[in-house]
Structure formats: C-alpha cells, structure tokens
Amino acid sequence: MLDYTKLILLSISCFFILLTTLKLRSKNLKGEEWRFLLSSLFLTLFLAFIIEFKPHHIIRTNFNIPNTLVYMFYFVVVASYFFIYRKIFLLFKYVLIIISYMFFGLANAIDLLSDGKLIALAYNEIIEDVFHILGIAFLFLFFIDFSKKFNISNRH
Secondary structure, three states: HHHHHHHHHHHHHHHHHHHHHHHHHHOOHHHHHHHHHHHHHHHHHHHHHHHHHHHHHHHHHHHHHOHHHHHHHHHHHHHHHHHHHHHHHHHHHHHHHHHHHHHHHHHHHHHHHHHHOOOOOOOOOHHHHHHHHHHHHHHHHHHHHHHHHHHHHHOO
C-alpha cells in the first residue's frame, strides 16, 4: 500500500510540475525559471526512479559497489540542483523543500544503517517508506507554493 502511495504522489508531483511548466510557458517565464522547472521535473523523475527501483541495491548486489558510494552520487546530483537554483529557492518557501530533502535523507539513513546491520528496526521498510512519503508530500507542497506565487507575481 505504501509503495502505491509513493508512486501516486510522485506521479502527481511530476504531472503538477509539467502542468505548471506548460501553463507558465505563455507568461514571462525567464530562461532560468524555465530551466528550473525542467530540472525539477527531471530531478523528481530521478527521485521516483531511486525510490521505486532502488538501483543502489541492484548496483551493490551485481557490482559489489557499496550503497554509500551510490548515495554519494545521489547527494551530488541533488546538491548540484540546490546550488544551481539557490536564488530561485530563496524567493519561495524554500523551507518546504529543505524539509522534503531532510525526510529523503532520513529514509536514506534508515536504508544505509539497516543494510549495514548497524541498526535493527522491526519495521525499517515501513519507516523508510513513511519518510519517503513525507519527503514527496513536502516536495509537492513546495511546487504548489511556487506555482501559486509565480502566477500571482506575473499578473501584475
């Protein structure tokens, strides 16, 4: 059930970002804002891929590459996104996206610690899924705020 919830929320988030991009295309959308929305769509698809298919487990099993290295790659991708678009984030409720990625980080920490047998939680998969759902929800809230404020600022 939680897997379906994650998939539905990620799909809605991607659809909303795409809809926002298409809706704002006719307005005074600057190049950086256009790239931000497209990058956000691709990053959300990247997160969906990571969350649903768990390539870090496949890479660890098939190529004997530790999850920590794969997670470092994930971190570099997400940190680059934040660094590149930091000015845009500061114009909107960036706290929402920070909370979102804190939940994603907690989910990753649970995964890393349980895979390394450093902690043994009875329901670590459920806890990880709940953190993912919360991360996705806050990500979606950020883009709702972004779309709402961007529409209002472009009317005047």
